[in-house]
Amino acid sequence: MAHDAVARTPDHHERERLLRMLAAATFIIFFQAYMVAPIIPALSNAFETSVQTVGLVVPAYLIPYGIATLIFGLLADRLGVQRVMFASLMAFAALTALTATATSIEQIALWRVLTGLGASGVVPLALVLVGKLFPYEQRGRPLGWLFGAMAGGMAFGSPLGAMLVPFIGWQGLFLLIGAAGGIVLLLFLPYRRIIATAMQPVGGTLGDLFRGYLGLLGTPRGRRTYGYVFVNSMFHSGVFT
Incomplete structure (x- = not known):
């Protein structure tokens, strides 16, 4: 049993590929979080609703995202990081794409609440996973990748969201990001065993x-x-x- 665990320990190239996948997922999640605020005027015009009302879709995502982060950590400890992270990324991709089906601001707000709840298990668990995969003295660079992906998602999400809407519409924007999340999920699948090996479920009570x-x-x-x-x-x- 011990020999099998050692045999499945990720080598340098596997860790690097997984790090790039984690950075890509982080970038996309932060991109979609920050692409919404700049398209508030476009949503306001599309649904003939005041800008102040449309602006509520931003906290509709961010507040559930922050709260659910605490819950996903608990679930990951008991169910395994790979299961929770993959389920969260799947929920993010599906719910982001489904946002394009909204026919009112109320529906968009509901989809954003659900997306915030579903997406919040990826980035925090990615940070934990980096801590397990890389020794302390080597951890600065991979953490830099993840925080750079966060900053890049924010930096590109804000302007590109507004720039793309005139060409593909706000529905196309959500469909595009949902599809990107689905592609990253598929690329993640070969790394399930590596993540499972690095992060074993732990015990403990509520x-x-x-x-x-x-x-x-x-x-x-x-x-x-x-x-x-x-x-x-x-x-x-x-x-x-």
């Missing part, structure tokens, strides 16, 4: 999880850090709308 969070927030430094991240995320995301 009470252990809450005690862990309370421990993090039980110190002044922990409260300051999480409070800063919480407030910063609101200002950072709100400015785009």
Whole structure:
């Protein structure tokens, strides 16, 4: 059994290919998160709804995304990272494409809520996976890839979303990104076993999880850090709308 585990340990080339897949998934998810705010005027015109009302589709995605991140971590500990990550990426691709079927702002908001819930298991688990695949002294470069993919998704999503809408329409934009997510999912499939080997499910109860969070927030430094991240995320995301 031990020999089999060693035999399936990913080599350098496998880790690098997996890292590129993780970066691609991260880029696409952040791209679609930041492509919505610039097309608010186009959505407002298409549905003859005020810009203020259409602007609610941004927090409709971001708030469920942030909340569900905590839940996906718990599920991954018990079900396995590869299962949760693949299910999350599948949900992201399908729900993003289905957003194109909306016939009202209310329907778009609903699809964005569901997309936020479904997509939030990919990027946080990718960061955890990098921590398992790469030794501490080698971790800076792969983490740089993931954070660069985040920044790139934000940087390209905001302008390209608005630039593409006149040519393919807002429905085409969501279909395009949904298809891109599906392609990345298919490219991920050969790496299921590598991810499963690197990240074994762990035990523990729900009470252990809450005690862990309370421990993090039980110190002044922990409260300051999480409070800063919480407030910063609101200002950072709100400015785009």
